[in-house]
Structures are given as structure tokens and as C-alpha cells.
Amino acid sequence: MSQLKKAFVKFEQVDKSYDGKKLIVKGLNLDIAEGEFLTLLGPSGSGKTTTLMMLAGFETPTNGEIYLNGKPISSIPPYKRGIGMVFQNYALFPHLTVFENLAFPLKVRNLSKQLISERVNQTLAMVSLDGFGSRMPSQLSGGQQQRVAVARALVFDPKLVLMDEPLGALDKNLRESMQYELKSIHEKLGVTIVYVTHDQGEALTMSDRIAVFNDGNIQQLSSPNHLYESPVNSFVARFIGENNTFKGVVKAINGNLATVKTDAGPIIKANAILAGSVGDQTTVSLRPERVFINPDVTIENQFKCAVKQIIYHGDHIRVRVSILGSDNFILKVPNSNNQLNLTVGDKVKLGWSFMDCRALD
Numbered sequence: 001m002s003q004l005k006k007a008f009v010k011f012e013q014v015d016k017s018y019d020g021k022k023l024i025v026k027g028l029n030l031d032i033a034e035g036e037f038l039t040l041l042g043p044s045g046s047g048k049t050t051t052l053m054m055l056a057g058f059e060t061p062t063n064g065e066i067y068l069n070g071k072p073i074s075s076i077p078p079y080k081r082g083i084g085m086v087f088q089n090y091a092l093f094p095h096l097t098v099f100e101n102l103a104f105p106l107k108v109r110n111l112s113k114q115l116i117s118e119r120v121n122q123t124l125a126m127v128s129l130d131g132f133g134s135r136m137p138s139q140l141s142g143g144q145q146q147r148v149a150v151a152r153a154l155v156f157d158p159k160l161v162l163m164d165e166p167l168g169a170l171d172k173n174l175r176e177s178m179q180y181e182l183k184s185i186h187e188k189l190g191v192t193i194v195y196v197t198h199d200q201g202e203a204l205t206m207s208d209r210i211a212v213f214n215d216g217n218i219q220q221l222s223s224p225n226h227l228y229e230s231p232v233n234s235f236v237a238r239f240i241g242e243n244n245t246f247k248g249v250v251k252a253i254n255g256n257l258a259t260v261k262t263d264a265g266p267i268i269k270a271n272a273i274l275a276g277s278v279g280d281q282t283t284v285s286l287r288p289e290r291v292f293i294n295p296d297v298t299i300e301n302q303f304k305c306a307v308k309q310i311i312y313h314g315d316h317i318r319v320r321v322s323i324l325g326s327d328n329f330i331l332k333v334p335n336s337n338n339q340l341n342l343t344v345g346d347k348v349k350l351g352w353s354f355m356d357c358r359a360l361d
Contacts, residue, residue, distance in 0.1 A: 295351025
């Protein structure tokens with residue numbers, strides 16, 4: 001989203017500890033706009049799921065407060081928050097039909113039979129399950145069950161829907177298809193979605209913004225493209241996408257240009273994001289797709305290498321080389337009719353712009 005609107009969901013200095021000693025979530029401040037698709041992304045134990053569970057009402061903050069539409073909700077039970085929820089295991093009632101599963105949250109809200117029928121049928125059509133109302137969950141595929149779970153979370157027209165690893169149990173092709181379906185539903189309805197995943201590709205595909213969690217803190221909160229192109233520290237750079245890294249010492253800083261002497265000896269010119277001061281240790285991070293074979297003479301960083309491995313990946317070709325003391329440097333070359341004229345053992349020159357490699361912490 002180009003500009004964050006007034007916060008619809010707000011975490012204000014929220015801590016969470018299960019044992020009174022270790023904080024799983026630490027001093028969390030987070031604003032989520034109405035209509036936003038925000039993904040909480042991070043490794044296991046980073047605090048992302050605990051954050052979602054506190055928003056849902058299944059966990060209570062140890063300190064701080066959570067606000068929904070300007071009102072504190074930490075003391076409000078889950079069933080009174082009016083929030084839709086989708087789980088990885090679907091959590092459908094196995095003894096109820098698809099129609100009855102969707103009708104359940106409407107019945108507890110005392111809607112009329114006619115309105116329930118209209119809402120259920122409209123929502124089933126939205127997730128491409130027209131005519132499935134009489135089936136039992138056990139008669140559905142995994143993808144169909146997940147559609148039912150999504151439909152049940154949306155059928156009572158909530159302003160906020162929480163999704164906890166909802167596509168984790170699906171196979172790769174179905175998972176990717178469901179990502180686009182969820183994104184389309186979000187765009188159509190404008191509902192606020194908070195989504196938890198450890199899958200970076202899923203987060204990049206679906207989100208307006210992504211909050212990258214680690215050790216109970218948000219490391220970076222950005223749009224997908226900014227997160228990928230401009231990671232603010234080495235954890236985010238490693239966690240989002242693939243990176244080549246070199247350790248070194250800062251020898252000079254001139255504006256946004258850092259001169260780094262690598263541990264292997266050669267000098268690298270890098271973007272001085274978190275380079276620190278002259279004499280400090282730093283890690284230089286470089287995306288594999290930003291590396292050129294036989295680069296133009298104007299490119300700042302140019303080094304000879306030896307080709308160690310060539311792997312065909314369909315839309316691109318991965319080349320592993322030995323360079324600057326590393327035997328595991330990767331470059332990705334777009335597959336243009338398989339015209340990569342390299343073989344294992346070749347000696348070639350590689351190059352990359354200083355703006356594409358970032359001196360981080």
C-alpha cells in the first residue's frame with residue numbers, strides 16, 4: 001500500500017511470555033490499516049503465530065494493549081471480537097455438511113433462515129464451490145476443504161480475517177493456485193487480512209506489506225518489493241530470497257559507497273546500508289540474479305571465477321562458481337533457449353554493481 005491509512009488494528013508495546021521469564025513477543029508496536037493484507041513472516045519461534053493468537057483472543061498479552069477499530073480488545077473473549085479465522089488444519093465440523101459449516105457462524109448471530117441461505121450460497125460461489133453445499137468435509141479434496149474454511153471465515157462479513165499457515169498442508173501447485181485465489185478474494189472484498197506463514201514466496205506473492213519477525217521482534221516492515229530489494233539487516237537479507245555473502249572489514253566510506261576488504265583479500269565496493277565505521281566488520285550481501293557474466297567495463301566489482309556446477313531449473317539456470325574464497329557463490333541466468341555457453345571448469349569474469357551488493361551488520 002502506498003500510504004498507511006489510520007490504524008484499524010494496533011499493537012501498542014505488547015509483550016508476551018508463557019513462563020514469566022522469556023518474552024516470545026517483545027515490545028511490539030504495529031499498525032495495520034483497514035483493508036490491508038499484512039503477512040507476519042518468520043522462522044519457527046519468532047513470535048509471529050503468538051502475535052496472531054493474541055489478536056484472535058486465544059492468548060492474552062503479558063503487557064501492553066491491542067486495539068481493534070480504536071477499542072482495546074485484550075479483555076474481550078474471541079467469540080465477541082467478530083474476527084474470521086482460518087487454520088492450517090481447516091477446523092471444519094466433520095459431522096456437518098459444507099452448507100451447515102458455513103451456516104454455523106450465521107446461526108449463532110441469529111440471522112433468518114432465508115438470509116443464511118443467501119449468504120452461504122453467495123460465499124460458496126465466491127470460492128468456486130457452487131453445488132457443494134450438501135457434501136460432507138470428508139468427501140472433499142484438501143483444496144476444497146480449505147476453500148470451505150475460507151468461506152466460513154468470510155460468510156458473516158467480518159472486517160478482519162486471520163489466517164494461520166492456511167495453505168501449509170496443500171501440495172505445491174494447489175498452494176500456488178490458492179495464493180492467487182486468496183489475493184483475488186481480498187481485492188474483491190477489501191477485508192483486512194492478517195496472514196501468518198514461514199514461506200517467503202507466499203508472503204511476497206500475496207501481501208501489501210510484510211512484517212519479518214525474528215526473536216520476538218519485527219526486523220523489517222515493508223512492501224514485498226522493498227523488502228526484497230532493500231533488506232535493512234543481514235537476517236532479512238538471508239531470510240528473504242537467496243543471497244551470496246562475504247565477510248570483510250570496512251576500509252572506507254564515501255557517502256553510500258563502502259569499500260570492504262573481504263576475508264579472502266580482494267576489495268568489494270558495496271552499498272553502505274549498515275556498514276558501520278572504518279575498521280568495523282561487515283557482511284556484504286548480493287542477490288544471485290544481479291550478477292553478470294563478462295560484465296561491462298563500467299561495473300565496479302569484477303572478479304575471475306571458476307565454474308563448479310551448472311543446474312538447469314527450467315526458467316533459469318543456476319551456476320555455482322568459486323570466487324573470492326567461496327566455492328558456493330551462486331548466479332542465476334535467465335534461460336534464453338538454453339544458450340548459456342558455459343561448462344564446468346570454465347574460467348570466466350563476473351561482475352556486479354556496488355548498488356546491488358549491500359554492506360549490512
